[in-house]
Amino acid sequence: AQSVTQLDSQVPVFEEAPVELRCNYSSSVSVYLFWYVQYPNQGLQLLLKYLSGSTLVKGINGFEAEFNKSQTSFHLRKPSVHISDTAEYFCAVSEVPRQLTFGSGTQLTVLP
Amino acid sequence: DARVTQTPRHKVTEMGQEVTMRCQPILGHNTVFWYRQTMMQGLELLAYFRNRAPLDDSGMPKDRFSAEMPDATLATLKIQPSEPRDSAVYFCASGETGIEQFFGPGTRLTVL
Structure with a gap:
């Protein structure tokens, strides 16, 4: 069964600093x-998605994420954050289209 | 600007009362989801529909919850009777391709 682990529940960061939000998943497919x-x-609101192809995915608001199959990770990054980026961020995985965890x-x- | 709408946005009711939440998916989307969000459990998938047929409602307490799609423009989630532990934010989401989901603003339910 699929599962998702977001390793950090809270990430404080100063404005204009870079940030990485970590996400690991487990799945057999x-x-x-x-x-x-x-x-x-x-x-x-959807920030970005990886379906296939390039492992580096760019999304809205300057965010990007890299799919790493060997490490089963999909970490989210932004090189310089703004006050307006303050929010909760959710990583999600889907083995079967239409059902997210x-x-x-x-x-x-x-x-x- | 197409978006998912939900009514009501807020609902306060007393234990034992019936609660009905409504969702209008984006026109043309054939998949509709209901989620519940709480501090303790996070985001939980309650049920989802494709082409108005229920595909999975295993996340929903069957004894008091019911979900229906009377037509392609309306999805309903009903709780009868409601209990304080049902207090949460209920989100509806819809999708066209079956992969990307578009979320509504949610219904914040408080059961006293």
């Missing part, structure tokens, strides 16, 4: 991988 962002009192989330707090 090929997977699709996603990062979603949730701003306070809002639904989840979400990680527990990482709260990113950008400090001035």
Whole structure:
């Protein structure tokens, strides 16, 4: 069965600093991988997705993620964060299209 | 700007009362999902539909929860009778390709 582990529940970082949010998954088959962002009192919004092809995936708001099959990881990165990036970030995996398993989330707090 | 809509956005009710939450998926999307989000459990998939037929509702407590799609523009999630432990944010999501999911803003339910 598929599962997702987000290793950090909280990540504080200063504005304009780089950030990496870690995500590891377990699955016995090929997977699709996603990062979603949730701003306070809002639904989840897709940041980026990996379905196939290039292992480096670029998303919205300057975020990118790299799929590493050997390490079963899909870490999210941004070279320079802004205050507006403060939100909760969810990694998700899908073995079968249409059914996602979400990680527990990482709260990113950008400090001035 | 197509988006998933959910009503009501907030609901406060007393234990034992019936609660109905509604979702309008994005026009043309053939897959609809219901999720529940709590601090303790995170995001949980309750049920999902494809072409209005229920495909999986194993995440849903069967004795009190029911989910339906009376037509392609409306999905409902009903709790009867409601209990305090049902207090959560309930999200609806829809998708066209069956991979990417678009989330609604959620219904925040409080059961007293």
